[in-house]
Amino acid sequence: MTHHPSRRELLRLAALASAFALPAMPLGAAIGGPRGTQAPGFFRFSVGDFAVTVLSDGHLETPAALLGANAHPAEVARFLEAHHLSSEINLAHTNHALIDTGEARVLVDVGSGNRFQPTAGRLMANMAAAGIDPASITHVVLTHAHPDHVWGMLDDFDDPVLPDARLLIGAAEAAFWLAPGRVDQVPEAMKPFVVGAVRSLEPVRDRLELVEDGHEVVPGLRMIATPGHTPGHMSLLAESGGQALLVTGDAANHALISFQRPDWVFGFDADGARAVLTRRRLAAMAAERGMAVLGYHFPFPGVGHVLAEGPAFRFLPALWRWQ
Numbered sequence: 502m503t504h505h506p507s508r509r510e511l512l513r514l515a516a517l518a519s520a521f522a523l524p525a526m527p528l529g530a531a532i533g534g535p536r537g538t539q540a541p542g543f544f545r546f547s548v549g550d551f552a553v554t555v556l557s558d559g560h561l562e563t564p565a566a567l568l569g570a571n572a573h574p575a576e577v578a579r580f581l582e583a584h585h586l587s588s589e590i591n592l593a594h595t596n597h598a599l600i601d602t603g604e605a606r607v608l609v610d611v612g613s614g615n616r617f618q619p620t621a622g623r624l625m626a627n628m629a630a631a632g633i634d635p636a637s638i639t640h641v642v643l644t645h646a647h648p649d650h651v652w653g654m655l656d657d658f659d660d661p662v663l664p665d666a667r668l669l670i671g672a673a674e675a676a677f678w679l680a681p682g683r684v685d686q687v688p689e690a691m692k693p694f695v696v697g698a699v700r701s702l703e704p705v706r707d708r709l710e711l712v713e714d715g716h717e718v719v720p721g722l723r724m725i726a727t728p729g730h731t732p733g734h735m736s737l738l739a740e741s742g743g744q745a746l747l748v749t750g751d752a753a754n755h756a757l758i759s760f761q762r763p764d765w766v767f768g769f770d771a772d773g774a775r776a777v778l779t780r781r782r783l784a785a786m787a788a789e790r791g792m793a794v795l796g797y798h799f800p801f802p803g804v805g806h807v808l809a810e811g812p813a814f815r816f817l818p819a820l821w822r823w824q
């Protein structure tokens with residue numbers, strides 16, 4: 502005798518079927534923007550004995566076409582589409598590391614303040630939300646002098662936001678941006694970058710400590726030369742208790758492309774070939790040594806690990822934890 506499903510069984514099966522049914526039509530890649538104010542952007546974790554807080558300065562929007570300046574535009578578009586990213590706008594987050602070593606509090610970069618894009622300039626507000634007194638910051642490490650990294654140096658009254666912190670920058674970086682007459686030597690599109698860098702750095706020029714590759718900021722924190730994106734770009738390596746965090750700055754500027762397509766030159770890289778070499782060197786080092794990395798422009802909080810994958814790499818984001 503055949504089994505006739507009861508009405509209850511049929512309803513149960515129908516419910517299951519609809520739960521697993523997939524729409525026949527693709528729904529599109531877009532996840533809409535926020536519908537209200539978001540929570541403050543800070544994230545804490547530890548590296549050995551060091552307490553690290555990632556502070557967001559907000560996000561930036563740049564043309565997606567810049568993501569693979571030396572690649573075929575169709576190839577870049579294909580990559581972006583396959584990863585559900587806009588082929589028009591690159592949405593770049595801005596993740597500042599604040600590393601508390603116990604003896605020092607070291608902030609990496611000062612964001613763009615109110616001088617660049619309206620979606621950024623939230624660093625100091627997020628620092629306040631994280632309960633961190635700006636006066637407690639002992640050192641600022643500047644990775645490079647692009648707008649989103651140094652234009653926040655001065656407040657609305659043109660006073661330095663961190664008047665007492667020591668300011669460290671690569672000697673080659675300062676030499677490049679602050680060279681007399683530099684604005685006349687760069688292409689038209691770069692002139693605002695030079696004007697902005699000078700405006701941000703000149704008022705604190707006598708405080709700038711010009712450093713070289715390997716400079717020890719405090720025990721456990723070392724600046725390493727990572728040129729290419731800019732002539733004197735530097736990254737920061739934090740090491741404590743057998744753990745390590747590599748704060749890349751913009752030496753790796755996209756969580757997917759910088760690793761999966763490390764040879765693609767970013768439109769803002771000053772020296773593309775050099776930037777590629779630096780990017781590969783950092784990715785290989787992080788993968789080999791199991792270091793955590795923090796990318797300034799990766800999706801917040803921008804922390805994760807790097808996996809070597811054939812001739813390239815992959816970024817594995819760390820999982821958010823509440824405790």
Ligand SMILES: [Zn+2]
Pocket residue numbers: 647649650751797798
């Ligand atoms: Zn940047």
